[in-house]
Amino acid sequence: MSENKEIRTRFAPSPTGYMHIGNLRTALFTYLIAKSQPNGKFILRIEDTDQTRKVDGAVDIIYNTLKNVKLFHDEGPDIGGPYGPYVQSERKEKGIYAEYAHKLVELGGAFYCFCNKDDEEEIDDASDVSSNEKAKFAKQNDPCRKISLDEAKKRIANGEKYVIRQKIPAGRTSFTDVVYGKIEVDNKTLDEGIMLKSDGFPTYNFANVIDDHLQNITHVVRGNEYLSSAPKYNILYKAFGWEPPVYIHLPPVMRDANHKLSKRNGDASFEDLVAKGYLPEAILNYIALLGWHPEGEQEIFSLDDLLKVFSIQRISPSAAIFDIEKLTWMNGVYIRALDLNSFNDLAMPYYKQVIHSNIDFLFLSKMLHDRVEVLGAIPEMIDFIDSLPENYDLELYTHKKMKTDKDISLKALQEAKSAFENINDSDWNDAKIHDVIMDLVAKLEWKNGQVFWPIRVALSGKQFTPGGAVEIANILGKTETLKRINLGIERLSNS
């Protein structure tokens, strides 16, 4: 591998639905490996050779997700480039795969196979030896292997259906993966898999090698589920006389110790996380730490930071479990780092879900900013502003640490009521409300909490709220505050 050659990596998803977190992490690492180098190029290629699995709109999800996390590609279907087309079905239309598949047969690296699917399935279903039989069939025991090239060509000319299978030579194959080191296998364990299907489409196993070579990909980054088939790809490169790329297989991202993150597990999709109120930057930062670790102890990294510190050598070979708790914490860090106006803008849609009156939203944001970890949690935190929870539990008035009970609370509310009534409408603000309550505390010779706590409960009907009595009273306004205090007095008197 000549070192002055520019690094070219490709992210090559199949358009089959959601973009899950494991996928996104592969995209991130693929991007970083290329773009952390001076002239690196990050290419997007769509692998849609399985037309039956194609899902409408899936390509847009891929574009949108990459855009959302600012993983911009240098070449791809939407922006073109010198190695197009970048969609495999379009490349198939140009005859690229067929050309190379037939060439591979001529080179002795593949053969025509006329067995039809049903034959194989019969063998498969036949008896208890079936699986063994099937394995033998695939591993260098295909009867079609013996058909001469001339004979095969004749049968093809006669219109017989065929596939092209890879021919595995005897011996051993080894390659070196940057993450997993040297891997060597006996060729006997390798399958002579299908390269070109009977419908003329290539399989992944063939298309990825052809495209990676034709598109000059220097570093192949992919999940380690491909580690087992990598030797077959190497044999392919060898048969064509091509130089294999640098392999970088990534450890899996798991949902728990025994299960890989999958599209089935709804939470794992990038879109779902964003919908729940996770910031794209936080998600990206978090997944960067799954299977990779920087040299120091810093954990918060912008994409630009990552570009500076990323190194392939620090990718770990072992699986990582996706931990939503840590992501949540990190999301909080990102939210707190926002300036107040940005936070206000991001929070606004969530405010609107539960608040229909016109309040001082910026003041609300000031209260919430430091205590929100996930934006999606906002509605539940502030829904009491629009309407007091009906029949909230009166036990809330009893709080050991605050030294309050229902009797003290009743008295506190009654005192607060008259104190508040004496505040002029134009004086209704943070400082004034605070002073009035503190005066009350002094007058009663009580502890702060014995006055603050009952007021907060009466105003919110909740155990926890963003902000205390003063802030809530300020947001609610004088009229609504007094209304809720009156209701509290009424309910406490009748209990």
Add this chain to the structure above:
RNA sequence: GACCCUAUCGUCUAGAGGCCUAGGACAGGAGGCUUUCAAUCUCCUAACAGGGGUUCGAAUCCCCUUAGGGUCGCCA
């Protein structure tokens, strides 16, 4: 079943044979601050899967066992 890969606190991880009494972060616990909850600060709990080697010395190297993951599709 065959082949490949992996194995440090509950979780993400640091650790390239002596810097390890194993470090950091999340989570958990205790406390400070505080009008609630947070934020923040201080402190604490908690791990080298097991067994053999190699070596003066092993979390680190080798082997075996165990556990887990992956591949074995006209899926990618």
